[in-house]
Amino acid sequence: MARRRVPRAAALALLLATATACANDVPEASWSRGLLPEHVTEQGGVVQSLWNGAWIAALATGAVVIVLILWASMFHRKRRAKAELPPQVRYNLPIEILYTVIPLVMVSVFFFFTARDSETLTKVSGDAPVKVKVEAFQWSWRFTTTVNGKTIEPVAGVPVSDYNQGPQLVLPTKTKVEFDLSTDDVIHSFWVPEFLFKRDVIPGIPEDNPGRKFEITTLDRTGTFAGRCAELCGVDHSRMLFSVKLVPQAEFDQYIATHQAGSAQ
Structure with a gap:
């Protein structure tokens, strides 16, 4: 009986390791927050x-x-x-x-x-000062940010093995942000674990459909947070990584000015 348990335990460990292979940047959880x-x-x-x-x-x-x-x-x-x-x-x-x-x-x-x-x-109020158009594709992301009606340079990426190498979305703290999700190939899922929210990105959804939009209000907490696709979308699904960087408003204004200046050159 003991000999049988060893291969079963090894197989279970291998299964758990494989199941978590797509989540190589798991945020710290706590029992007080229900994990x-x-x-x-x-x-x-x-x-x-x-x-x-x-x-x-x-x-x-x-x-x-x-x-x-x-x-x-x-x-x-x-x-x-x-x-x-x-x-x-x-x-x-x-x-x-x-x-x-x-x-x-x-x-x-x-x-x-x-x-x-x-x-x-x-609920989407439509009055968010920062709006982000998220375009998902096999196998990365393109972020186009609009601030008070002015659009800055899009940020696009390629499949990577580390979220720090993927495209980075910069957002200000203590600000309402509206996301508009779209894709032209297969179903993806936009997920930032610290948002405690994810939304499927489904091809063929019209722009006026409220199901492709959601809204958040960032807290006064800075840092860089890993994001990923949470829907199995193809061979490089596990490399469809990105990051969200939350910065103070002054730093965000400087970021916008830098990118606007770069696009004007």
Whole structure:
């Protein structure tokens, strides 16, 4: 038996290593955040709250079920003849109402909070001062940033093995940003783990379709954050990497001026 367990354990380890091969820049997670990375957007706080609430409800439900199972096993265990059935509760109207009402209330509460937060996460006001057109292609990204109606030089990349080598999207902190996602080949998925949000990039979606847009408001947290495609899109899917750099407003203004000057030459 011990000899059989070793190959199985080795196979499981190989499977886990292979499954995580596309995520070579996993952000630090924490048990206090439900194993989610620390968010860098206001919308990420909404996701975090919903996630924590779902786990609390699930653990509470599991605890109640375990207690009921143990209680029934310990205090209602009687030796009976093999042919004798334990007491039945069929056609007990109060109990059957309880079985129906409690799950209905739980599902209704879950649905309310999920629907409320989904509406918040997908809301696009259209008044964001910074707008980014994201073009996904096999196997990289092109970012075209517009600031208060003025478009700066696009940033495009090629397949890379390190997100630091891929195209970099520079954004200011404490600013509302609107993303418009498009592609001309296959389905991709735009994902920055610290956003706690990802959106599929589907070919053929018209520009006026709200499903290809989403909006974030960055927090006052600077740094460079890894991004990747989260949809298996071809042979170089694992190399479809990019980064998002959040900088203070003054540094962002300097970045815009530099790129505008370069495009004018």
